[in-house]
Amino acid sequence: MNGFEPKIVGFLCNWCSYAGADLAGVSRMKMAPNVRPIRVMCSGRVDPTFILKAFASGADGILIGGCHPGDCHYSEGNYKTLRRSIMLKKMLKDQGIDPNRVRLEWISASEGDKYARIVDEFVQTIKELGPLNLQMSELAVG
Amino acid sequence: MRKPKLALYWAASCGGCEIAVLDIEEKILDVDANFEIVFWPCAMDFKYKDVQAMPDKSIDLCLFNGGIRTSENKEIAELLRKKSKVLVAFGSCAQEGCIPGLANLYTKESIFRRVYKETPSTDNSNGNYPQPHYTMPEGEVEIPEFYEKLTPLDSVIPVDYYIPGCPPQAHQVWAVLEHIIQGKPLPPPGAVLGAGVKCCCDECPRTREEKKIRRFYRPHEILVDSKQCLLDQGIVCCGPATRSGCGALCVSAGVPCRGCYGAPPESPDQGAKMLSAISSVIDSTDPDEIEEIISTIADPVGTFYRFSLAASMLGRKGK
Numbered sequence: 230m231n232g233f234e235p236k237i238v239g240f241l242c243n244w245c246s247y248a249g250a251d252l253a254g255v256s257r258m259k260m261a262p263n264v265r266p267i268r269v270m271c272s273g274r275v276d277p278t279f280i281l282k283a284f285a286s287g288a289d290g291i292l293i294g295g296c297h298p299g300d301c302h303y304s305e306g307n308y309k310t311l312r313r314s315i316m317l318k319k320m321l322k323d324q325g326i327d328p329n330r331v332r333l334e335w336i337s338a339s340e341g342d343k344y345a346r347i348v349d350e351f352v353q354t355i356k357e358l359g360p361l362n363l364q365m366s367e368l369a370v371g
Numbered sequence: 372m373r374k375p376k377l378a379l380y381w382a383a384s385c386g387g388c389e390i391a392v393l394d395i396e397e398k399i400l401d402v403d404a405n406f407e408i409v410f411w412p413c414a415m416d417f418k419y420k421d422v423q424a425m426p427d428k429s430i431d432l433c434l435f436n437g438g439i440r441t442s443e444n445k446e447i448a449e450l451l452r453k454k455s456k457v458l459v460a461f462g463s464c465a466q467e468g469c470i471p472g473l474a475n476l477y478t479k480e481s482i483f484r485r486v487y488k489e490t491p492s493t494d495n496s497n498g499n500y501p502q503p504h505y506t507m508p509e510g511e512v513e514i515p516e517f518y519e520k521l522t523p524l525d526s527v528i529p530v531d532y533y534i535p536g537c538p539p540q541a542h543q544v545w546a547v548l549e550h551i552i553q554g555k556p557l558p559p560p561g562a563v564l565g566a567g568v569k570c571c572c573d574e575c576p577r578t579r580e581e582k583k584i585r586r587f588y589r590p591h592e593i594l595v596d597s598k599q600c601l602l603d604q605g606i607v608c609c610g611p612a613t614r615s616g617c618g619a620l621c622v623s624a625g626v627p628c629r630g631c632y633g634a635p636p637e638s639p640d641q642g643a644k645m646l647s648a649i650s651s652v653i654d655s656t657d658p659d660e661i662e663e664i665i666s667t668i669a670d671p672v673g674t675f676y677r678f679s680l681a682a683s684m685l686g687r688k689g690k
Binding site (some may be wrong): 233276277278280282284285298305308309312313317319320324326358363 | 643644647651658664672684
């Protein structure tokens with residue numbers, strides 16, 4: 230789509246991914262400006278309600294960043310998010326929303342380059358999917 | 372003294388809420404003794420024009436069940452709103468769409484195609500579909516328009532209170548009616564009446580332990596232990612994401628909670644809460660294995676949003 234700039238909400242965990250995003254920033258890495266980061270204490274804090282609310286409020290994609298498996302500051306918050314995201318994607322698909330609009334990534338505090346790369350990739354994915362227009366009923370399938 | 376006027380109406384619903392009113396048994400006589408019933412199409416012979424002739428705000432209490440699926444539903448909802456002092460969304464359909472709201476997973480066009488064409492018992496070789504307007508030699512006939520989506524009652528009119536349940540339980544219906552008969556003050560508008568403020572698990576008599584689920588079962592697939600938490604046994608039970616108030620009827624009988632009392636207070640989206648509750652107890656950290664365990668749940672959307680799809684965050688947005 231011509232000139233479509235996706236709105237992407239990024240839920241980033243305080244201990245790893247937010248620090249990774251910060252590193253990308255202070256290292257002056259170049260990346261797409263479409264992600265609106267929200268710092269959460271743990272990726273496990275990302276209630277599926279947040280994601281649905283973001284979509285309902287006009288987000289075109291959701292990026293969730295958490296610590297690598299085994300590295301969660303709270304032991305297993307990232308595993309909970311992993312399970313939820315798999316279930317959520319399945320449910321979004323059944324409701325007519327492309328599951329690729331939600332992306333879960335493990336980004337550590339030292340992986341600023343990975344953060345920048347994933348942001349660019351994800352923005353590209355969402356650009357290809359086009360705007361999420363709930364008003365135009367992507368919901369209705371079948 | 373003049374008896375307060377009571378109206379009951381059904382829109383897109385099954386009629387179970389009407390039966391729920393009669394489930395209060397002999398107390399229905401108290402209802403008749405304390406209220407003047409001015410409108411109740413299911414049980415008594417009133418016409419729409421009777422309501423149209425009433426002065427505005429002349430009905431003291433209107434119990435409205437059913438969601439909004441057709442232009443008739445909307446028209447009568449607006450009419451009753453105008454004529455009623457207190458209007459209550461009675462039951463799950465009016466509150467959040469309920470089972471008829473699951474049709475929102477399909478377009479109007481595909482519903483019509485299925486119902487009027489594809490069902491095996493249908494013989495419709497002319498391909499006739501219902502039309503809101505149709506001109507016959509005798510003149511034009513009209514039927515209500517079928518909307519693209521079913522929406523909850525409060526999507527078309529302001530609603531004063533909500534009584535959840537599919538259907539609302541008799542003791543809760545009576546508790547609300549008794550409250551009004553005794554003239555006690557009502558809570559602020561928007562409140563949920565006739566229900567608890569916790570989740571169904573709070574009322575559940577079963578024993579809960581730490582949950583670690585390796586696969587999910589439908590109730591007919593295993594022998595259900597009579598004491599242990601159903602979710603602990605791997606049966607998808609919507610108790611954790613459902614408002615209390617029913618008295619944990621289903622779970623006491625060994626049947627998992629279906630979620631008919633809607634989302635608990637402060638939870639805007641029942642399905643998302645249920646998703647969260649279920650995912651957290653899956654005993655695996657391997658993506659492929661998690662996928663496999665999740666695949667043992669038949670139809671997560673239809674199960675977690677069974678009663679609230681039309682009022683879900685995405686459901687309220689889509690057109």
